[in-house]
Amino acid sequence: MKSGKLLILILVLTLIPLAGFTDAVYPSYTYNEWDESVSTPDGYTVSATIRSTQVEGGPWKAPQDLCVTPQGNILLADTGNDRILEYDRNWHLIREITQLKGKNGAVSVSGPNGLHVSRDGLLYVTLKGSAQAVVAQLKTLDVELLIENPKNPLLGDDFTFAPAKIGADNAGRIYVLSTGCYSGFLQFSPQGEFMGYYGANKVAVTAEVLLNYYWKTIMMNEQRQSMTSILPVEYSNLYCAPDGFVYASTVATSSPVNQIKRLNPLGNNTYLARGDKEINFGDEELAVTSQGAASSTLLPTFVDTVVTDDAEFVFAVDRSYGRVFERDRTGNLIAVFGALGTQEGTFRQPVALDLLDGNVLVLDTDKNNVTVFAPTAYTTLVHQAVSLYNAGEYEASRSLWNEVLKRNSNAVQAYAGVGRALLKENQHEEALKYFRLGDSREEYSQTYRIVRLNRLRSGAVGAVCIVAGLVVLLKVLSFIRKKFRKNDGPKEKWLTRVFRKMGIPTHTVFPKAVFHPFLGFQEIRFGTEPTSLWAAFIIVICFVLATIYQFVGTGYLFNYNNIADINLWLLLAKSLGVLVIFIAAQWCVSILTNTSGRLRDIILTACYALAPYTAALFIGTWLSNYMLMDELYANYIIILGMLWGIVILLIGTITAHELSFGKTIGFLLLTVAGMAVIVFIGVLFYTLLEQLITFFSTLYVEIVFRM
Numbered sequence: 001m002k003s004g005k006l007l008i009l010i011l012v013l014t015l016i017p018l019a020g021f022t023d024a025v026y027p028s029y030t031y032n033e034w035d036e037s038v039s040t041p042d043g044y045t046v047s048a049t050i051r052s053t054q055v056e057g058g059p060w061k062a063p064q065d066l067c068v069t070p071q072g073n074i075l076l077a078d079t080g081n082d083r084i085l086e087y088d089r090n091w092h093l094i095r096e097i098t099q100l101k102g103k104n105g106a107v108s109v110s111g112p113n114g115l116h117v118s119r120d121g122l123l124y125v126t127l128k129g130s131a132q133a134v135v136a137q138l139k140t141l142d143v144e145l146l147i148e149n150p151k152n153p154l155l156g157d158d159f160t161f162a163p164a165k166i167g168a169d170n171a172g173r174i175y176v177l178s179t180g181c182y183s184g185f186l187q188f189s190p191q192g193e194f195m196g197y198y199g200a201n202k203v204a205v206t207a208e209v210l211l212n213y214y215w216k217t218i219m220m221n222e223q224r225q226s227m228t229s230i231l232p233v234e235y236s237n238l239y240c241a242p243d244g245f246v247y248a249s250t251v252a253t254s255s256p257v258n259q260i261k262r263l264n265p266l267g268n269n270t271y272l273a274r275g276d277k278e279i280n281f282g283d284e285e286l287a288v289t290s291q292g293a294a295s296s297t298l299l300p301t302f303v304d305t306v307v308t309d310d311a312e313f314v315f316a317v318d319r320s321y322g323r324v325f326e327r328d329r330t331g332n333l334i335a336v337f338g339a340l341g342t343q344e345g346t347f348r349q350p351v352a353l354d355l356l357d358g359n360v361l362v363l364d365t366d367k368n369n370v371t372v373f374a375p376t377a378y379t380t381l382v383h384q385a386v387s388l389y390n391a392g393e394y395e396a397s398r399s400l401w402n403e404v405l406k407r408n409s410n411a412v413q414a415y416a417g418v419g420r421a422l423l424k425e426n427q428h429e430e431a432l433k434y435f436r437l438g439d440s441r442e443e444y445s446q447t448y449r450i451v452r453l454n455r456l457r458s459g460a461v462g463a464v465c466i467v468a469g470l471v472v473l474l475k476v477l478s479f480i481r482k483k484f485r486k487n488d489g490p491k492e493k494w495l496t497r498v499f500r501k502m503g504i505p506t507h508t509v510f511p512k513a514v515f516h517p518f519l520g521f522q523e524i525r526f527g528t529e530p531t532s533l534w535a536a537f538i539i540v541i542c543f544v545l546a547t548i549y550q551f552v553g554t555g556y557l558f559n560y561n562n563i564a565d566i567n568l569w570l571l572l573a574k575s576l577g578v579l580v581i582f583i584a585a586q587w588c589v590s591i592l593t594n595t596s597g598r599l600r601d602i603i604l605t606a607c608y609a610l611a612p613y614t615a616a617l618f619i620g621t622w623l624s625n626y627m628l629m630d631e632l633y634a635n636y637i638i639i640l641g642m643l644w645g646i647v648i649l650l651i652g653t654i655t656a657h658e659l660s661f662g663k664t665i666g667f668l669l670l671t672v673a674g675m676a677v678i679v680f681i682g683v684l685f686y687t688l689l690e691q692l693i694t695f696f697s698t699l700y701v702e703i704v705f706r707m
Helices: 002-020 207-218 221-226 377-390 394-407 412-424 428-437 441-484 494-501 510-515 517-526 534-553 568-593 599-626 633-657 661-706
Strands: 029-031 037-039 044-051 065-068 074-078 083-087 093-097 099-102 105-108 112-117 122-127 132-137 143-148 163-168 174-178 185-188 194-198 235-240 246-250 260-263 288-291 294-297 302-307 313-318 323-328 333-337 350-356 359-364 369-375
Touching: 029 333, 065 112, 065 350, 065 359, 074 112, 083 112, 099 132, 099 143, 122 163, 132 163, 132 174, 143 174, 163 235, 174 235, 246 302, 260 313, 302 350, 313 350, 333 377, 369 377, 377 394, 377 412, 394 412, 412 428, 412 441, 428 441, 510 517, 510 534, 510 599, 510 633, 517 599, 517 633, 534 568, 534 599, 568 599, 568 661, 599 633, 633 661
Parallel strands: 112 163, 235 302
Antiparallel strands: 029 037, 044 369, 065 074, 074 083, 083 093, 099 105, 112 122, 122 132, 132 143, 163 174, 174 185, 185 194, 235 246, 246 260, 288 294, 302 313, 313 323, 323 333, 350 359, 359 369
């Protein structure tokens, strides 16, 4: 009896974790304002897996594309079997297409690898085996247009037509992706005439590109021809959306941004986030791969993209990570689903995707299957909220966004959605809070402009009264002080008496050194009374505090720091550490060059030069809380303080070391080089110390285990 109960308990404990993780084949996540992944409810779940061995017409062989027709049928390019399969929405085979009816005879479907069906029932297909792009009536399979080996001076004599993907816009213009063509898509008229290249990617200007260009300008023709050419990245697929734009996916890029583009009729990318920012469609946290001693970042490789009929949501599948990303038309991440693997809902080599009845179909050429993902109630709620807002029903969309936030407090787009709805209802103060939670800085700035103006209007009278009252109060206090002050001569301040009793020098020329640096540093260098260091120490303390204040106190619109990640040691190293290294390096350079500067003079010069910059940091940081994104007055104040400090440093160095201006510049450059040497020695010492600690700890462990 006891053994039976024990067996039942073991079974229950075994099944509980399985029940909790049945849907957790891949993680669901989004990104916060610091591009850190945070968990979200599942956006899509596996509705069905269509295996080629279990449907009519199977098995498939290396399928390369699928396409959903306006009637809801599914076309699949069974590339390895030289055929196109047409299924209904329930995956019952309608027909197998192996030939098209050409005007001069049958056109064999040889290696189909790109499919598109227009709203008027035209089938567009690329045939890899025969290097042809064909336009035919889907219903009758009668060929309307056959494009093969196009000729045009723009293409060049050595051009090889290798059609891979195809699409057509609302005007009937045809776009063909030809493998090995780096100048963009080939654009053809509805009659098949070559119109030119479309949407060419640009070469990113890097140091390698500039160096390559420089060498080509000085080399002979034979040498130029032997050099490696730097070409634009190649497109991987295209989708002609109902809104008239051509959406394109790009592979082999050097950056994760702009891999999904929305090309307008001029071929320019218009798929940008609010504020015209470039969009990173895939992951923000990228994996790093190691090959021996070298390491590289594994960038996404998007192989297909598709857009909903209302152009509100964009889907793209990434082959590198095996994930499907859904974003809205302004780049906000809606859902991430899928992964690399062998389980249901994962992929080995995804190549294409399309939409059917709100579901996402993903074709895997390695697994020879199609995975159908259905949106969850959470994602459906997000879609409804976006649609209501775009339809002008702001109050209804706000209630839906609030419902989204109840299910997912990490949904930044929900906060922004509530903020936009509140803004339309003229609730500006409340909208500000939600725009900040939704990390929507551009909209926050636009709303704050209105809020700030309203605050100025409502508080102007009170501010004037307060200022006038303070002026009157100061005048009265000054009058009373002059009326009742006893003329007994100057009195020594209490702090001065304390310093004098402790034997600490109290003479300082700090104000004179800041506002009249030539006179101030002359007094420091050649004065008879020793200058006190207490003002310098106070400046250093204020500089450290100003650095910390800048990190945590900069206004939201300009502060991209995560306050939770504050590292006081790092901030101290950036402020106090740099100052100490500068003083030490200049003192060493002074000894080596045999200049007349004393350590006290170097300390005072460095600290006094920090004073304007420190004051500017405090003022600029405080002011940034009341500025808009296009108002950079806070930055100007900080730059002005920095320039003022540089002038003080130059004058102080000239005076302290008795150098000319030219020699002072060289002396400061030597100081910077000395700082680099000190840092290098410090890093080297730290590395050696770390290795010694590791060695002795390992030795201790070995001795303990062997005894």
